[in-house]
Amino acid sequence: MSQYPQPHQYNESAQPDIIQSSYIENPGPFSTATTLISHSSSITTSVLILTLLYQIGFRFIVRYLLLHDRPPKGLKLVPGPTSTIPFLGRVHGVNAFAPWKTMHQFSNQYNRIFRLTAYGQMHIWIGDAKIAKDLIVKRAAKYSSRPAIAAIPGAEKGGQYLALNELDDHWRLQRRFAHTMFTAAHQNSYYDIIRPEAIRMIYNLLNDPTDHFRQTDEFTARISARLCYGNPSEASRHSRNAHEFIPQISPTAAGPAMNIFPFLIHLPEWINTSKRWVRERRERERELWLSELERVKQSLANGTAAPHSYARTYFERLQAAKNNQGNTPAGFGFPESEAAYAIGMLSTMAIFTIGGPLYTFYLVMVLYPEWQDKAREEVDRVVGSDRIVGLSDSPDLPTLRACIKECLRWKPPVPLGVPRLVTEDDEYEGYYIPKGSVVHIIEQALSYDPELYPDPTKYNPARWLEPEYPSYQEPLTVHPRLMGFSGFGSGRRVCPGIELTEAELLIACGSLLQNFEMLPNVDPNTGEKLFPDPDNRNSNVIGGPNHFDFNLQVRAGRAERIRNMYEDVKDQLD
Numbered sequence: 001m002s003q004y005p006q007p008h009q010y011n012e013s014a015q016p017d018i019i020q021s022s023y024i025e026n027p028g029p030f031s032t033a034t035t036l037i038s039h040s041s042s043i044t045t046s047v048l049i050l051t052l053l054y055q056i057g058f059r060f061i062v063r064y065l066l067l068h069d070r071p072p073k074g075l076k077l078v079p080g081p082t083s084t085i086p087f088l089g090r091v092h093g094v095n096a097f098a099p100w101k102t103m104h105q106f107s108n109q110y111n112r113i114f115r116l117t118a119y120g121q122m123h124i125w126i127g128d129a130k131i132a133k134d135l136i137v138k139r140a141a142k143y144s145s146r147p148a149i150a151a152i153p154g155a156e157k158g159g160q161y162l163a164l165n166e167l168d169d170h171w172r173l174q175r176r177f178a179h180t181m182f183t184a185a186h187q188n189s190y191y192d193i194i195r196p197e198a199i200r201m202i203y204n205l206l207n208d209p210t211d212h213f214r215q216t217d218e219f220t221a222r223i224s225a226r227l228c229y230g231n232p233s234e235a236s237r238h239s240r241n242a243h244e245f246i247p248q249i250s251p252t253a254a255g256p257a258m259n260i261f262p263f264l265i266h267l268p269e270w271i272n273t274s275k276r277w278v279r280e281r282r283e284r285e286r287e288l289w290l291s292e293l294e295r296v297k298q299s300l301a302n303g304t305a306a307p308h309s310y311a312r313t314y315f316e317r318l319q320a321a322k323n324n325q326g327n328t329p330a331g332f333g334f335p336e337s338e339a340a341y342a343i344g345m346l347s348t349m350a351i352f353t354i355g356g357p358l359y360t361f362y363l364v365m366v367l368y369p370e371w372q373d374k375a376r377e378e379v380d381r382v383v384g385s386d387r388i389v390g391l392s393d394s395p396d397l398p399t400l401r402a403c404i405k406e407c408l409r410w411k412p413p414v415p416l417g418v419p420r421l422v423t424e425d426d427e428y429e430g431y432y433i434p435k436g437s438v439v440h441i442i443e444q445a446l447s448y449d450p451e452l453y454p455d456p457t458k459y460n461p462a463r464w465l466e467p468e469y470p471s472y473q474e475p476l477t478v479h480p481r482l483m484g485f486s487g488f489g490s491g492r493r494v495c496p497g498i499e500l501t502e503a504e505l506l507i508a509c510g511s512l513l514q515n516f517e518m519l520p521n522v523d524p525n526t527g528e529k530l531f532p533d534p535d536n537r538n539s540n541v542i543g544g545p546n547h548f549d550f551n552l553q554v555r556a557g558r559a560e561r562i563r564n565m566y567e568d569v570k571d572q573l574d
Contacts, residue, residue, distance in 0.1 A: 069122050071432030078124055078431045080115035081106060088261075089117035096253040097539045100415035100444040103127070107445040113431070119262050121147075122437035123419075127445025129452070129486065135428065136420065136441065136491040144492040145421040147438045150262035151248050151255065151278050156421075159334065160341045163349055164249065166421065167492070173333040174342045178496040180332075181310045181346065185227060186499045189391055191308045193226050194504055196569035198388060198511045203566040205516065206559055209552035212362060217243075220355040223504060224347040229292045230299075230306025232573070237288050238344075242351040244281045250541040251416075289344035293336060310346060314339050349542075350497055354504050356413040356544025357404070361509045364407055364459050365518040366550045367531060371461055375400045376513040385561065389510030391503055395477040397510065402461035404505045405480045408487050409447045410459045411534070414542050417441040418489065446486045515558045519551040 071077055084091035095102045106114050107127030116123045126132050136143050145167040146156045155161050159170030162178065185191065201219045205212060221239040222232040247254040256274035258264035269276045296311035305312055318331035334342065365372040378399045383389050394401065419438045426433040433439070448456040452470050453463060463469040464480035473479035482488065482502050488495040495501075512518070520529040532548035554562070 069432075069434050069437075071434075075427050075432040076430060078113055078115040078433070079110050080125075081109075083117050087117070087120050089119065098535070098537075099252055099539070100412075100442065103416065103440070103442050104444045104448065107442055112445070118260070122434060123440060124433060124437055125440045125442055127442040129446050129449065131428070132441045132446070132486070132490065135426075135433075135439065136493075139426065140491040142422055142424045142426055143420050143439055145423050147419055147421040149249050150258045150265050151274065152282070153265065155249070159338045160345075162342060162345045163418070167423070170334070170338070174338075174345075175496070177314070177332045177334075177342055178346060181227075181313065182496050182500060184313070185308075186503075188308070190223075190227065190500070190503055192572075193223055194507050195388065195390065196572045197223050197226075198507045199562075199565045199569050200573055201508065202388075202511050202515050203562055205552060206554055206562050209516075209554070210549075212550075212552055213359065213547040216355050216359045216362075217351070219508060220351045220358070220504065224350040226306075226309070227350075227500075228310045228343050228347040229296055230309035230312060231295075234288065234292060237284075238347050239351055241281065241285050241288065242348045244277075245285070245348055246352050246540045246542050248278050248281065250539065252539040252541065254539040254543075255541075285344070286340075289340040290337075293340045293343065297336075310343050311339075314343065346497070350500065352540070352542045352544070353413060353495070353497070354501050356542065357407050357501070357505060358508055359544050360407040360411050360413075361404065361505070361512070362518055362550070363532060363534060363545050363548065364403070364410070365513075366520050367534060368459055369519075371403055371459075372513065372518060375403050379510050379513050383510070383514060385514070385558070388514060388565065389507050391506065393510070394502075394506055397506070398465060398476040398480065399461065400506065400510055400513070402464040402480050404502075404509055405464055405482060405485065406459055406461040408482065408485065409453065411537065411545070412443040412447050412487050413544060414487060415442075415444040416541060417443050418493070418541070420493070441486075441490075443487050515555055515562060517553045517555060519553060521549055521551050 069077065081090055081093075083089045093102065103125050104127065106116075107125060112128035113124065113126050113131055116125065126135070146164050149155050149164065152161075152164075155164045156166045157168070157170075159165065159174060162171065162174045165171035165174070197219055200222075201215050204215050204218075217239055218235065221235040221242070225232045225235040225238050248256060249259070251259045256264075256278065258272065258274065264272050265275070267275075269279070293311055296305060296309060297315055299305035300312060300315055314332060321331050332339070332342075378397055379389060382393055382396045389397070389400075417440050419440050422433055422435055422437045422439060425435045447453065450456055454469065463471045464473075465476065466472060471480075482498050485498075488498050488501075520531045522529055530549075532545075532550060534545075536548060537543055537545045
């Protein structure tokens with residue numbers, strides 16, 4: 001009889017502990033063989049799994065390298081610089097603080113259109129006005145949506161951010177609302193909001209001429225708040241939100257790293273702290289926009305609402321729709337929760353898109369005093385000294401308008417352009433543009449096209465005023481103007497607030513020339529003029545110059561007039 005009992009000889013229910021003890025304490029050849037077989041089986045399984053994973057990974061890499069975005073027969077990929085790392089794309093050689101310079105260089109190198117990969121997604125960059133028109137305007141149905149922004153998940157959906165929305169019903173309804181608001185405001189000369197705010201700005205500059213950077217921001221924020229909500233009391237909070245929002249959507253050194261490396265969005269907040277920064281801003285933003293809309297609603301109910309505001313128009317249209325259609329809310333087609341974002345976004349975007357060019361105007365007036373003199377002579381001749389520039393003066397101020405427009409060409413406020421998501425496969429002159437790729441119109445390249453703008457690196461408003469230049473248009477009572485300028489986009493995604501930008505810049509820049517001289521500082525030891533660096537600007541997707549020092553001097557005889565004008569309008573400023 002075998003020394004070792006067979007399992008079938010035991011009643012397992014009666015003696016489980018004895019059986020277990022027997023196998024552990026007295027291992028024999030049977031249990032040893034079982035263990036060896038078990039280990040061998042585990043090793044084999046692990047090898048099989050590792051081999052399978054290796055084959056899958058290897059095949060994925062091979063397929064990605066050989067087949068990713070492979071063009072159909074007869075087409076070819078858009079050329080471009082090589083990737084630093086497959087899938088991640090180009091990492092080296094890109095100026096993170098001024099990427100528009102790098103993209104402009106690539107544009108010149110690759111005949112105005114090139115391709116880059118970023119995190120597995122194809123990006124096509126265009127630096128030519130004709131190519132941009134052929135795609136963005138003539139084929140707008142394919143090139144008018146927006147890609148996702150990693151730092152703000154869902155920004156392209158749900159109707160929260162008009163400028164970032166994909167081409168859906170939220171975008172269409174809010175776009176119609178924006179056009180209705182801007183058109184009505186333009187037809188009513190912006191309800192005389194800009195003029196008193198410009199007087200307030202120059203009055204504050206008279207009292208503290210070193211405060212020019214903050215006053216620029218405050219000027220645009222107060223106008224936005226008054227147009228949107230009829231009250232500037234929360235202008236500083238709207239300004240703060242804009243100063244945080246714009247960097248968070250920027251794929252540059254100014255923004256969160258996850259906009260460049262989207263996989264970082266999957267890390268928890270305690271590791272990726274920029275996620276908390278984004279979340280907290282969005283929470284503050286929501287509270288601000290909802291409370292502003294509710295305040296207007298309550299002021300309408302108690303009869304204290306401002307006579308004009310975008311929020312008031314929304315509620316009035318909503319009420320009219322209810323009166324005509326029973327209790328069915330219609331209005332502009334979206335509920336109050338979405339209206340809060342539709343109006344709030346109009347306020348936020350106007351702050352930077354106008355504030356950047358306005359601060360650039362200070363810069364060019366310091367750097368190019370000959371144009372400061374020419375524009376001031378025109379303003380003095382047309383407007384005189386008893387009032388500030390008004391919108392009705394525009395036809396007679398072509399030099400001032402040329403100086404303003406050249407600011408936006410020379411230092412584009414959106415130098416990289418705003419990206420567009422391609423929604424259908426397309427081809428252009430033999431190049432394959434796949435669905436899901438992202439197209440960028442490089443405004444820096446368009447604005448520096450030497451064929452349209454000879455000697456493009458030079459600030460030269462004459463290019464808009466003299467017939468010898470390709471950019472000249474007649475009549476000068478209308479041109480130059482910002483409408484139609486590439487810096488405001490094209491096709492279906494053109495900026496709806498161009499006329500507001502023109503109006504604010506005309507009045508603000510004209511008032512500055514009329515009342516101040518913008519001069520370089522002087523070294524007290526050497527007497528040398530200290531000119532600001534024109535390239536010292538922030539790297540936001542919508543940007544402008546960083547703060548710089550210069551000498552802002554009130555003109556002789558203007559101080560008392562500024563004070564008198566302020567006394568006349570200060571009751572309108574609350």
